[in-house]
Amino acid sequence: MNGFKVLQPGLMTLITDRGRFGHHRIGLTTGGPLDPSAFDWANRLLDNDNNATVLEISIGGLVLEAQVDTWVVLTGGEMPLKIAGNEVERWCAHRIRAGERLEAGFSKAGARAYLAVSGGFQIEPMFDSTATVQREKLGGLNGQKLQSGDILPCSSEPQGAGYRLPKQYQPDYRDTSPLRVILGYQQDAFSEVQKQILFTSSYKVSDRADRMGYRLEGPAISPSINGILSEGICLGAIQVPADGQPIVLLNDRQTIGGYPKIGSLFSPDTARLAQMLPGTEVSFTPFTQDEAHNQLLLSRRYYQMINPIAVSV
Amino acid sequence: MRIEVAGENALIVYFGEETDPRISAQVQHAVAETERLLGSAIIDLVPSYASLLVIYDPFQTDHLEVRRQLRSIAESGAAESTHEGNLITLPVWYDTESGPDLEALAQRAQMSIDEVINLHANTEYRVYAIGFAPGFAYLGQVDERIAAPRLSTPRQSVPRGSVAIADRQTAIYPAASPGGWNLIGRCPTRMFNPDADPSMPVQVGDRVSFEPISRERYLELGGEL
Numbered sequence: 323m324n325g326f327k328v329l330q331p332g333l334m335t336l337i338t339d340r341g342r343f344g345h346h347r348i349g350l351t352t353g354g355p356l357d358p359s360a361f362d363w364a365n366r367l368l369d370n371d372n373n374a375t376v377l378e379i380s381i382g383g384l385v386l387e388a389q390v391d392t393w394v395v396l397t398g399g400e401m402p403l404k405i406a407g408n409e410v411e412r413w414c415a416h417r418i419r420a421g422e423r424l425e426a427g428f429s430k431a432g433a434r435a436y437l438a439v440s441g442g443f444q445i446e447p448m449f450d451s452t453a454t455v456q457r458e459k460l461g462g463l464n465g466q467k468l469q470s471g472d473i474l475p476c477s478s479e480p481q482g483a484g485y486r487l488p489k490q491y492q493p494d495y496r497d498t499s500p501l502r503v504i505l506g507y508q509q510d511a512f513s514e515v516q517k518q519i520l521f522t523s524s525y526k527v528s529d530r531a532d533r534m535g536y537r538l539e540g541p542a543i544s545p546s547i548n549g550i551l552s553e554g555i556c557l558g559a560i561q562v563p564a565d566g567q568p569i570v571l572l573n574d575r576q577t578i579g580g581y582p583k584i585g586s587l588f589s590p591d592t593a594r595l596a597q598m599l600p601g602t603e604v605s606f607t608p609f610t611q612d613e614a615h616n617q618l619l620l621s622r623r624y625y626q627m628i629n630p631i632a633v634s635v
Numbered sequence: 636m637r638i639e640v641a642g643e644n645a646l647i648v649y650f651g652e653e654t655d656p657r658i659s660a661q662v663q664h665a666v667a668e669t670e671r672l673l674g675s676a677i678i679d680l681v682p683s684y685a686s687l688l689v690i691y692d693p694f695q696t697d698h699l700e701v702r703r704q705l706r707s708i709a710e711s712g713a714a715e716s717t718h719e720g721n722l723i724t725l726p727v728w729y730d731t732e733s734g735p736d737l738e739a740l741a742q743r744a745q746m747s748i749d750e751v752i753n754l755h756a757n758t759e760y761r762v763y764a765i766g767f768a769p770g771f772a773y774l775g776q777v778d779e780r781i782a783a784p785r786l787s788t789p790r791q792s793v794p795r796g797s798v799a800i801a802d803r804q805t806a807i808y809p810a811a812s813p814g815g816w817n818l819i820g821r822c823p824t825r826m827f828n829p830d831a832d833p834s835m836p837v838q839v840g841d842r843v844s845f846e847p848i849s850r851e852r853y854l855e856l857g858g859e860l
Contacts, residue, residue, distance in 0.1 A: 346679045346688075348827070348835050349765045448829055458769050459810075460829065506640030507647065551652065552764055552773070554681025554688025556642040578683050578766035586642035611698050614643035618693050 323444065323475035324389040324420075328468050332383035332426070337443060337462035337474070339375045342451035346554065346577045353453035353461060354573050356434050356533065356596035358589075359493065359625075360398035364438035367395045367415050367485045367630055374442025375452045377468070379435045381599075382428035384468075388418045390478040393440040397487075399432025399495060399597060413492050415484020415633050432495030432597045440479035455574055457534070485630035498602070501591040502609035503560065507583035511545040512562075519543050520584065520606055525568065527595070527602045533574040535561075536595055538604065542566025545582040552580045558592035559583045572596055588614050590621070636709040638702055644678070644693040648705050651685040654775050654803070656761050658685045661709070663720065663840035668708040673701065682839045683764040684773075720761070720841040725807070727756065727798050727820045727845045728853035734819035736786070740800065744781050754778045755819065756845045760805065762837050770809030770827025770835050774843055777803045789815030796821045796858060798845070809835075823858030 328335075340361070341354020355361035355378055365374045377384070382401040395415045396403045403412050406422040412435075418424060426435060445452040445462065454462030463472055503520070512520075525540035544566050555561070559571045561581040570587055573596075587595065588609050595604065641647040648665060651658035662682045669680060669689060676695040681688040691701050729752040731737050741748045760774035767773075782803045790813060793799070797808045799816030808814060809827035822845075828834055837843060848856070 343678050346681045346690075347765060347839060349767065349769045349771055352679075449834075460769070504640060504643055506642065509639075551654065551684045551686070552766065553647065553683045553686040554641075556645040556688060556690055558642055576767055577681055578764055585640070586645070588643055611640050611643060615693055615697055618643065622694065 323473075324478070325443065325473055325475040326386040326388055326424070326439070328385075328470055328472040328474065329387055329423070330383060330385040331468035331470055331472070332379055332381065334380040335384050335468040336378045336380075336454040337375060337445055337468070338378050338453045339447075339451055340373045341453050341573065342449050342455070342461070345449050349577055350449055350458060350460070351455055351574050351577055352557070353451070353455040355436065356573055357398055357436070357593040359593060360434070361436050362625070363413065363487060364395055364397040364436040365442070367397070367413070367487060368393055368438050368440050369483045369485075370438060370440065370442055374438065375445050376436050376438040376442065377474070379426050379437060380433055382426055382435070384426040384437070386424045386474070388420050388422050388424065389473075390476065391417070391419045392476065392479040393482050393484045394418050394424060395438050395484065396426060396435055397438075398435035399429040401429045401435045402427040411486065414486035417484075433599050434597055439476045440482040441477050444475040444477065457574055484633040486633055487628070487630050491628050495597050497594065498604065500605045500607035501595060502588040502614070503585050503606050504588060504609050504611055504614055505585040506611075507559065507585060508545060508547065508550060509584055511547045511582050512543065512584050513546070516543045516545070517584070520568070521608060524603050524605050527598050527600050527604065528567075529600045531600055533572055535569045535571045535575060537567060537569045539567055543568065543584070545584075547582055549580045550582055552578045555579050555583070556586055558587035558589060560585055560587065570595055588617070638705055638709075640698070641688055642690075645688060645690045646698060646701055646705060647686055647688045648709055649686050650709070654684050654763060659761055659763055659840060660719075662687050665705070665708050666839075668711070669705070672704050672708065676701075683766070721837075722759075722842045722844065723837050724844050724846050725822050725824050725836070726848040726852065726856060727822050728848050728850055728858065729756070729798075729820035730850065732850070733821040733853070734798070736817040737819045740781065740783050740817050740819060743783060746780070751781050751819070752847060754781050755800070755805065756847050758844075760843045762839050762841045762843060765835070765839055768809060768812060772806060772826065772835070772837055774805045775803055777805050779803065783817045785815040786817065789813055793818065794821070794859075796823060796826075798822050821853060821858060823853050823856035
C-alpha cells in the first residue's frame with residue numbers, strides 16, 4: 323500500500339493512536355501521545371476518527387515524501403512545517419499531492435508535535451492499539467521508531483475535509499505556571515515539611531527525561547520509608563527514590579513499582595511537562611481530586627464548543 | 636482495607652502490607668467484582684501483591700461512586716477470600732549450563748546443587764504480580780534457604796526463558812533483556828507471545844509449580860540454547 327515514505331525519521335518519531343488500554347494486567351504499558359490534547363486536535367482538524375493513527379514527532383527533523391494525494395495537519399510543539407518547500411501554517415489542514423515533500427523542522431517551543439493524515443495511517447494494531455512502545459517492541463512498524471525508508475500506509479483522500487484552529491485556542495508551550503499535584507498514594511510518608519519543600523521550590527527538567535519518565539533536579543524531598551511492596555502506577559505519578567529527586571512517570575512507565583509516591587500530576591500538566599525540554603524550570607502546587615474531576619469535565623465541554631474554521635481549497 | 640487517591644481518575648485499594656496468599660486472594664476477588672460492577676467505566680486495573688489500582692473513565696463515573704463500590708467489594712471479599720487460581724506446571728531444565736548462577740547460589744546456601752533444585756521445584760508458587768516487562772510474572776515465595784539478593788552487577792542480556800531468583804521471588808524472563816536476578820535454569824514455555832491467545836500461560840492469582848526436565852526434553856519442547 324502507498325502512503326508516505328520516510329526520507330529522514332528525525333530524532334524520534336513514533337506511530338501512535340490514543341494508547342493501549344486494558345492490558346496492564348499482563349504488564350503492558352499504555353504508550354500513546356504524551357500530549358493527548360494536541361493529538362485530539364490533529365485528528366479533529368481532519369474529521370478523522372478520534373482514535374486514528376498519527377505520528378508523534380519529538381524535537382523534530384522529520385522529512386516525508388507523499389505517494390498519495392491527501393490532507394495533512396501538524397499540531398503541538400512549534401516545529402516549522404514545510405510542504406513542497408513552502409512554509410505553511412501549523413494547526414491548519416493542508417492539501418498535499420503525490421511526489422511532494424513534507425518537512426517538520428526543529429521545535430522552537432514544545433517537544434512533541436502530531437502529524438495526522440486524512441483517515442489516519444493504516445497500521446495493524448497489537449493488543450488493540452497501534453501505539454509504538456519501543457521498550458516492549460509493540461505497535462507501530464515492528465515496535466520501533468521510524469527509520470529512513472519506512473513506508474507509512476494511508477489511503478488517497480483527494481476529497482476529504484480540513485479545518486484550522488484559530489490562534490486563541492492553541493496552547494502556549496512557554497507556559498510555566500505551576501504543575502498541579504493531586505496528593506495521594508504514600509503521601510502520609512511525606513511530612514508537612516517535605517510537602518512544603520515540594521510546593522515552594524523550583525525544579526529543573528534533567529537530561530534523564532524520556533517517554534518512561536521525567537527526572538527532575540532540585541531540593542531533595544525525603545519520605546519516611548525507602549520502599550513499598552510493588553504496586554500499580556498511574557499516569558503522572560510522582561515517584562521519589564532514595565536520592566529525593568522526584569520522577570514524574572509518563573506514558574511508557576512500568577506498570578508496577580516499589581518506590582514511594584507522593585501523588586500524581588493533573589493530566590493536562592503531565593502533558594505540559596512532557597512538552598518541556600531538559601533545563602526547563604518547573605514548580606508545583608496542590609490540587610484536589612474534586613477540582614481535577616470538575617476541570618476535566620469542563621475542559622471536554624470547552625473542546626466540544628470550539629468550532630474550527632473550514633479550510634477551502 | 637484502605638483506599639487512597641492515586642491520581643485524577645485512579646484509586647488504589649490496599650488489602651494488607653505483606654506478601655501473603657490470603658491477601659492476594661482478596662485482590663483477585665476485588666478484580667473480578669470491580670469488573671462486574673463497574674464494567675465499561677474501568678479503563679484499566681493493576682492488581683499487585685497486596686493492592687489493586689483502579690483507573691476509571693471520569694466521563695462515565697467519579698471517585699465518589701468508585702470509592703463506594705470498592706469499599707463494598709473489599710468488605711464482601713474479606714469474608715470469602717477463597718480464590719485459588721489455576722495450577723500451571725512449567726517444565727524447567729535446571730543445570731549449571733542453563734543456570735549460570737546455580738553453583739554460586741548453592742555455595743551461598745551451603746547445600747548441593749540438587750538440593751537447591753529440589754527446594755525450588757518442590758514449592759508451589761503464586762503469581763503475585765505481572766509487570767517490569769510484558770509477561771514478567773513475579774512468583775512467591777521462594778524457600779528462605781535458597782533466597783538470594785540480586786547480582787551486584789546486572790547482566791547486559793539474560794536469555795529468554797531464564798528461570799531466576801531474587802530475594803524470595805522467582806520468575807521466568809519472558810524475553811531477552813538486561814537483568815540482575817540469579818539464573819538457575821531455563822523454561823521452554825513462552826511466557827509472553829503477542830501472537831498467541833492468551834498471550835501468557837499464567838495470570839495474577841494463578842499457582843505455578845515447576846517440573847525438572849533434561850536438556851534433551853528442553854530441546855524437544857522447543858527450548859533454545
